[in-house]
Structures are given as structure tokens and as C-alpha cells.
Amino acid sequence: MSKESVECKGCGQTLDSLIMSLIGGLNGRRPFFEYLKRRAKEIIDAGGTRDDVVHLIKSEHNFWSALLKNELKKYDTMRDEEAGAGRTYAFVHFEFDDLFRYYENPVQNFKIDIHERLSEERQAGFVDGFRKAIEDKRQIPWTFLPVSFPRFIWLIYRSLFVHLLKFMCYIAWGKEPLTREETKALTFWKASLLCGIGLNIFTALFLYQAAVSARLQGMSIIFLLLLQCFLIPISLRAFIQLLRTIIAFRYSRRNLVAPIKTWRHVRRYFDQVREKADPYQVESFHLMLQEMRANNLITGLELKRFSTGDVLRMPLNETARYRVRRWMNKFYYMKIADTAGPVAWNELESLSILVFSLDEKFFYAFDELIDNSRGGTSILEQLRTSYDDEWENLIDGLHSDLYGKQENVLRTGDFQEGFFSGPVISAIERWANMRIQCLYHTLESMKGLKGVYERIARRQFPEATGEHIQTLVREKIQIMFLHDRYPAYGHDDRQKKDIDSYLSRNSDVELYWPKDLLYPSKYGSFANILPDIRGEFLLKLDADHHADVEEVAYIPYLFRIFKRQPLCDAVGFRLYAFNEKYNFVTHMAGLSNNAWWVHDLRVKSLVGGGGVYGKMLIRTRALLEKEFIQPDSVAEDMLAMTRLSVGKSEIQFSELVEIGQGEDISYYGLKRKLGRYPIGAVESIATKLYKEMLVSTAVPLHRKLESIFMLSYYPIQSIIVLAHFSVLLAWALGIDIFSFLPITVFLLSYFAVALVDGLYVWVHMHEREGIIRGTKRYFATLLPMVLFHGGYFYYYLEQLIKGLKGYAKFNISEKKYQLSQDRWDEHYQKNKFAFNLGSVSLGLFIWGLMFQRHSLSDTVKVMPFVFSNLVWGFSMLFFVYRAKKILRRIDFFGEVIFIFLRSCYDILTSPFKIFHKKSKKVILTNRHLPCRFDTNSTRI
Incomplete structure (x- = not known):
């Protein structure tokens, strides 16, 4: 990391590096860092020594880190659903930042003795004082959570109309000077929002005219108005998404992003x-x-x-x-990106590659690959069948090392019977580990970037010796391996042995672990190694990433983007699922994510100012100067984008480089990861930083609109659920709301709105396979994708409600490859929310079918709503792991019956359970009431 040249007398290093080396887990907090620099310079100017500076920094660090540790522990507890502590104020990182942002010397302002060991009461007093002082300065509360679901819906509509009104005022009277890029972005938002508003007005007038003609009365009018209210945000977002898809498609066609398709x-x-x-x-x-x-x-x-x-x-x-x-x-793309021409050695910036791990598997040995003790398919057997042609190529390559029946054993997959030599086992282990998510895979693929630097150095200095080339490369590239759990492993732990063995063979890989962890999180670990980053740029990767050698060869070209645009602090690039072929779950997840990662970021770069999620090449100094790293939130990438927007930073997106990312192989593994996003959206909306961005005059309007659109996805989904239930409730009550609509217009409108979010998948398939094959593949996979991703719909709503209650625990993605079969009751408990809502919707439909009189046309019109609710409620049953191949269908249909009956039972008995729970709570409360004694008698 670049450091200022302010020298500390007698330190032998810059003042910046001295401070960063001493504050550990508080690295990255810029206001605190600047405060320490001011205090240290005061000591140096007064003739103080290095020891005086070190004593000051250590004392400040010890006091504030102890206070933050306690507050962050409280913060994590109150965000944990199982702990159920409830939301109170917590002095977390962004409050800590604001304290030092608003006060030049908080120690002096609040009369703090930094050598004092704080009691709980004393700490609570300080925290309460900090809160009042900070909120008095910024006039923004730290959060509005928890909030009830009905109030949240009301806030959505209020915010929608307020921001639309502001937007209309901006169109009428906004006269601020704009750059060319901002003008283009605002043109898109003006067109999309005005057309979307016009479409809603036309729809409302059409429904009104049709309802008057059909002479609808009473409850029919009420339900129709309710549905129209639901339709406003749904259709507005769908229309904007449609235009974004068109922009992504036109950009691809105009700029020849992928002209070679077949x-x-x-x-x-x-x-x-x-x-x-x-x-x-x-x-x-x-x-x-x-x-x-x-x-x-x-x-x-x-x-x-x-x-x-x-x-x-x-x-x-x-x-x-x-x-x-x-x-x-x-x-073809390089012409557009203006990156053509060979890269010279002096163009290469110093680069640090960081591979981060919490406790992911490092390497799968042969015995682990063939293990099927849980009754499922072994990892190697799954790989053999999914990558059959690559497995055959491996066997052909091992032909000279195989003898007897070993080759036949490898072809049939009966690995337990074969005894293989060391070279054969090593080849199989490498073949398997390079196709699954493990740390060995990520580190091996990242070594290719070092080879890129070596090749450029050899071309630039043809007379240099190999040793000189290695010296040049080591000065410019650093491979860092940050592992949270490494110190906790025992001497005989297999994971530790695998890591040590790999490091002994690859001396260029540097191992790090956090030594001053304020709280267990990705940021908490990352803050510890900020002083150790030597590169001017940072490529930060997770444990499940992959890079092909021809892709990392183009990373040096990205440095030219930073040189052309000095304000640019990060460049994102394409992502794809490298393990898409592993099984059906990875295939379905990969199809949508491959498209979304590319096209959403592409459109963001054109109309929204860039996005932070995904993987990026980051200017290292931005980590501190621009406060790039935002902890304390499930959606830290969203808050990072918010902070960069407030700080007037630029984020670019380039399609020149594509990096692989592993998808979870099981439905529940993917569910665990996806559950973070609705909670993260709610928590981001609730932060003071996001509100600060919305009211800031320094942030362009198009960035605000893009962030609102991005975070609106999950709240709008909750409105979609309400719309579907209102239709089914009207059906069950026999209320007529659709009979006046032509059936063709109705069905086309429904499917257009429902499928618009998935159109970017067609764009991606067109780019990858051409118009004919891409379209055929899109329609072939449309139904499986609807079933697969629809199965998470109610889960998103469940997580959204938890987020509104203030629960926001970060779920670590499970990169596990052993699958096991759950019992029916286990499936039910894991998906109870979805099953119950699906059963209620099915019950409403059956009730209306049996006890109300509906025409055939009305029945056809309500079927899409029924189908959607059934998909959201029960489609996950198609994708959970079932080990018994012969009895799989019987197991599936049996579970469907069990779940429906169990849901009906729980729904019917829920009022009694709620009453019993409240009665029990009243009894427990009465037991803890203080006793009052009658002084005139012995009676209590």
C-alpha cells in the first residue's frame, strides 16, 4: 500500500506505516487513522521520541478496540435470531468513524482517560454520550429497525411517490452541469421513468373504463383498486428492467462484445x-x-x-x-475498450493477490474423493459422470501408469476395488480438485498471474538471467493467503498438513492470519493485513474462484483504464460459474448468474455509475483514503458502493477479463447463500450511510436511482406476493375482478411482467451461442429455471421479514461437496414458511373452485396466480437431494402429501398455539412481579 513520506524521527519508517502496524483490527478506519496522525505529529513537533508516539498509538488502540469489541459483540447478538436480544443502539464501526469525523479530538471532547479500564456502566455512559453527540451533528438516526411488515410496505409507497415527485421536479427545474456520461445515464432514467409512469396511467385508465363498462360494484372495486396499487411498483420496475435488457443487448451488438458465437x-x-x-x-x-x-x-x-x-x-x-x-x-472487444497494443514492463503496476478463507476445505485427498459412507454419490463418481469426456482424457493420459484391471476400474467407477500407484492417485487428486471449490484450486489458478509478469519481463529484458527475472517479478507481484482458522488447527490436523505441504512447495505464497480480531468477519480479518499489502493494486478473491491462464494474461491491460481515468478506484470484470457442469443445481444457478453478473454490471457502468459486487481490481490506496471497506453489514459491497458514491469515486466495468466462481452444489447450500441478500438489502436501506447518500448533493441523481433500483428487488417481491394473495382471496370469496378483461390480453400481460427479469439470460445465451441456438436453449431451460429459482421466492420474503425485525446474521456460504439425504420432517422444518404459504394459496384456490361459481374464462385467468404460488411453495422438492434412485418418485409424491397435510395441521392449530404462547408468557411475567407485603397482617 502506498504510504506518505512523512518520516517519524527515530522510527526508521513512515508515520503512516508505523500507525498501520500498531492498530491491527482498526485499520481501514480513515477518520481514526487521520486523528492518530495529527496526534503523532503534535508529539513529533514537540520533540517527542518514537517511544512516545508508539505509546500514544498503543494506548488509543487498546482503549477503542476494547470498547468496540464489546459493542460489536452486543451488535452481533441483537442481530442473531436465536439470541433474540432485540434492537438497541450499538457503537459500531460507522458510528466510530463518524465520532472521529465530527470531532477533532474525541478523547479531549468527552474527557476520556484512555488508560482507564472501562466497567460496563462506564462504557454504557460513554456510548450513550457518543450517540447523542453524533446524531446531533448529522441529524440522521443510525437505523430505523425493527419495523413491522405493514409499515414497511407503507414506507415503500411513500418513498416511491416522494422520489418520483422529486424526479419530476428535477426534470422541470434541475440545471446542474453534467458530464457526458451523466447526461447519457440521466437520459435513460428520464425515458424509463416517464414511460413507466405513462404506462401505469394508461393501465389505470383502461381498468377504470373497463370496470365502469362491466358495472363492477362493492368489493370488486375495492379489490381492483388494491390490485392497481400493487401493480404500480411492480410494473414500473419490470419496465425499467426491460429497458436495461435492451441496453445490454444493443451494447453487445454495437460493440461486437462476442461476435464469435459458433x-x-x-x-x-x-x-x-x-x-x-x-x-x-x-x-x-x-x-x-x-x-x-x-x-x-x-x-x-x-x-x-x-x-x-x-x-x-x-x-x-x-x-x-x-x-x-x-x-x-x-x-474485437479490445478495439472498443481502447486497450490494444502490447503491454510494456513499465506499464505493469505492482499487484497484490489476496485469497481469503474462513475455514474452507483446502484439498480433497483420494480417500475423501471416493467416500460414499453417507449413502450418497461420492465426489469422484459425480465428477466422473459430469465430466465424462475429460475423465476419458485423463485415463488416456495415465495409460502407461496403469496395469491389469485398473483402467477398467477407472472407466466403470468402482474405485474401492482398484489399488493405484502414487503417480496415478496424485493425477486423479489434481484432476478432481481443479474442478471443485477448494483453496488449492484457487491458489493454483492464481499462480498463472505470476507467469504473466514473468513472460512480459522476459520479452522486455531478453538478456536477463532467470534469477534476475524472478527478482523483478517479486518486486511487482505478491500472492497473499489469508486464513482465519490456521492458528486454531492442531499439529496433526489434516487441513494444516495440506496447507503446510503446499506452502513448502510454493515459497512465493505468503500465509497470513488475523492477530487482532475485533470480531469474526471478513472485514475483521482483512483489516489486520492492510499494512502487509505491498502492491499499488489489489485483486481480492474468495476461496471458490478460478482463473484461466488466457484470462489473467489480460489483467495487465486493465491498468490502462486507471491511467486514462485517474478518479477510477476499481475496475470490475466478468464472472462465470466454472463448475456449472457438476450437477443440476450448479447448472441452474450458473445459467442465471453467468448472465446477471455480466449484464447487470454492464448496464450499471452505462446508466448507474458502476457496482461494487462481484470481483474487482482495486486501487490499494482507496481501501483507506476512500473508505472502500465497509463492515458491520451483511451487504458490505452495497455500503462500499454508497461510500464511494459519497466520496465521488469512479467504478468501471470491463469485459476484457472473465474470472470463474464456484456455485454451491446443493439446493440448501445455495439457499444459505441467497438468504443474505434480502437481509442485506433491508439492512443497507436502514443505515445512516445510505440515507446520507440519498440526501447528498455531491452524489449524481443517476447513482441514487440506480441504488434504489438495485435495493428494490426484494421489497417489490413482497408486493408481488401480496398481489397474488389478494387475487386468490378474491377468487375464494367469489368476487369478480377479471371477467371484463380479454383473456389473451390478460395472460400476455401477466407473463410479460413475470418473465421480464429473466430476459437477460436470453441475451447471454444469444451472445454465447448465437440467435438461433441461444433462443432454442433459452426456451428449453425456461421451465426448469422458473421452477428452480421460484423455489426461493417465499424464502426471500421470509428473510426480508427477519431483516425488518432487525435480524441480520451473515451466513457463510457452505462450500461442501458431501451430500446427504434429509427426512421429510427435516425438509418441512427447513422450508416451513414456504410450505405453509403454498398450502394457504392452494387452499384458497380449492375453496373458490368448490364453493363459488366461476366461469371457465375466470378459472383460466386465475391459473397463472395458482401456478406461481405452487412453484414458490413446493418446487424446491424437485431439487433436494434424494439418494434412493429406484424409489425416488415414490419418495417425492409421498413427501408432497406429507407436507400438505402437515401444513394444513399447523395452519389450523396456529391460533391455539399463539394463544397458548401468550398465556404462558403472561404466567411467567406474573411470577416475576415484585411481592407486596401487608404490614398489618401475615398475608402476602
């Missing part, structure tokens, strides 16, 4: 691309071929053919075909 295009344009490529790019192509052969994606014969430029026959492996097309597409 192997026919490869044959036609390969020679042209190879002629345009410089020696460095040609070298990256041959390295890609060698890596694909080493990882068994292509055969030896295919390697020879492609190395000579013979692309007449395409490779059998789909991933290999995609990588060749992706490499060719670079040359």
Missing part, C-alpha cells in the same frame, strides 16, 4: 485474428492450449492440430470450444 465463426475468422495478434497474445493462445491439455479438456491430437492453426474440426469438449471463442472475441 465454431463456424471460428473457422471463418481464426486466421484473421491470429494475424492481428501480437507475439504476447499468440503466446497466451498456446498457453491456453497447453493448460487445456494438462487439465484434460482436449486430447493430444487436438493440441497438435490447434497449435498449427488447424481449426477445421472443433474439440469434443464444450468448455474448450468456449475458451477458444472467448480468446478470439478479445480482439
